[in-house]
Amino acid sequence: MATISLKKLTKIYGKAEVIHGIDLDIADGEFVVFVGPSGCGKSTTLRMIAGLEEVSGGEIRIGDRVVNELDPKSRNIAMVFQNYAIYPHMTVRENIAIGLYTQKLDKDEKAKRVENAAQLLGLTDFIDRRPAALSGGQRQRVAMGRAMVREPAAFLFDEPLSNLDAQLRAQMRIEIKALHQRLGSTIAYVTHDQVEAMTMADRIVVMKGGHILQQGRPMDIYSNPVDVFTARFIGTPSMNIIASEYASGAVSGNGGSPILLGVRPQDLHVGTTTDVGAGTGLSLSGPVTAVEPLGPETLVHFRVSGETVIGTAPATEIPPVGTEVTAHADPAQLHRFDAETEKALESL
């Protein structure tokens, strides 16, 4: 296993700079997830680490080696692709064994490693099948087996679960995390799904427009987003962002400048007007536009000054669409952002 270090990493396509000198250190054995919307540069960054894209500026180190000029095969990394990239004309066994293509091991050792990887990933029963006879999840496991068998310095995952259905994705999330815990490997993982980022990462790196906006432990980012984009991107449903003038009872103050208030739907409790403790924290009122009963709780969509706000009601209290509701949030759960720069202000 190894560390990965990016220093002032830049990528330029023609005249367009798409990665703007990012710095990042991934510790040995750490599971780092790059998350951000399409086009934010996360996959480009991963591909530069893999050696599939040339580095326009800056430095990439894997372990103690600068790898900028090295071929992908010389970097001792393994990569799992979004569409698995397992070869349809080879069996599971052959696909996994191809990971050992350049390794000078004797035949028995190679066979043993392939068998071990297949066993670890629950592929033993399918080892002589071709990919066409496998499910999406099994194919993804084959791709992971091919990566694992090489015992690389680091694993790179490029949106590996995007092609799976929701149920399988949830299962594979757990499997990948368990695999990381078992192998203790360094992993750089790219996704646009913040749930994957939250549930799997030791550390999340939020990217936008070729910049790193914020990095930190999942709960740190969830609790203390540095700007409106990160606040809305991490957490589901997205954080409500409200101009302070529409929020009655909220603490304001930014030297007189306008601010934005952020509150997560889970922290915005919807009730009838009578049971809201008015006067403290944030109070919002408006007509209900939609309700989403989730089982343990109900998400209530209501309109405040033309904007849709989402709050949470107890499972048993589902307000009818069109009724007026009031929602309340504790002051401690509020996030303040500068209305102009959209950067977080000090906590309330």
Add this chain to the structure above:
Amino acid sequence: MTSATETPGLAMPRINPKAIVRWTILFIGGVLMVTPLLYMFSTSLKTPGQIYDLRLIPAEPTIANYLEVLREGDFMRWFINSSIVAVVVTLSNLFFDSLVGYTLAKFQFRGRRFIFIAILSTLMIPTEMLVIPWYLMSAQFGWLDTYWGIMFPGMTTAFGTFLMKQFFETVPDDFLEAARIDGMNEFTIWWKIAMPLVTPALSALAIFTFLGNWTAFFWPLIVTTSKELYTLPIGLTSFAVEQAIRWEMIMTGAALATIPTLVIFLVLQRFIVRGVMLAGLKG
């Protein structure tokens, strides 16, 4: 009013006028294609006296023509010559066309588009225009009346390169990048990963090239002078020139020459159809 639909089980199938026209045209086309083939086999089973008796089934069928053609020493020689030429040229096209097609499809380099257009533009030059330079070149290099002289113009083709390029473009880059990370060199990636993924295209190209060279007439006629180097189509004409048009022998030779192409077509016809369809779609 009575209606067939009122009586379940006696329903008349609905007749679609468009389908009638379509099937009629296809039937006429089929008859036009198959009739000469049937007459070829039929004539090969006739004696010289029955040649102009146009009955499809000969009155007194005989295999004497086949025995005579096979006893004729040169026929097997021509058969072997045609086999050598068709097989070598086919293998060469499979190798070089796919290598060039892969390079044009999967690598970015300056002049790539120009090279592709230049290769494609050679499709517009008729063979008749190329024969004189080919002949002069062959004469100067001493290739006249040699196997290499027959084969060299077809060792790679623009059509094959175009076909393979179109197919390789459908191979996802992830496969190739995964192989790069796994440590394969570019040639191995082409050979072990990309080539197996375009098997339908390779099959189609193999069939087109084999058939084209098996039946080639014009260039082999010009470049060969000795009977030992004749290919089958050239050899068959000698039945006409030297033996005053022995139709039954020409048809027997042609029937024997058709067998390999029929076998190849029957075995690989699904690839031909798929190859033509995909080449059309991607083109």
